[in-house]
Amino acid sequence: MNKILAFITNNSTILLGMLTGMVIGFVYWFYFACYWGTYPLSAECWVNCCYGALLGGFVSSLMDNKNV
Secondary structure, eight states: HHHEEEEEEEEHHHHHHHHHHHHHHHHHHHOOOOOTTHHHHHHHHHHHHHHHHHHHHHHHHHHHGOOO
């Protein structure tokens, strides 16, 4: 349990960015999705959430001051 808490506290900025990206990906899918599947980015909810998490983690890792 201590290892999990240490991981969360060391990477809190990146995890928060990933969570924010997932929420933004879901909102994008909910309002702008193409349900007939011609555009693979917005056809499935889980795809948008995964892309949002990856992009949010990447952007938040760039802004993290611990990596400097």
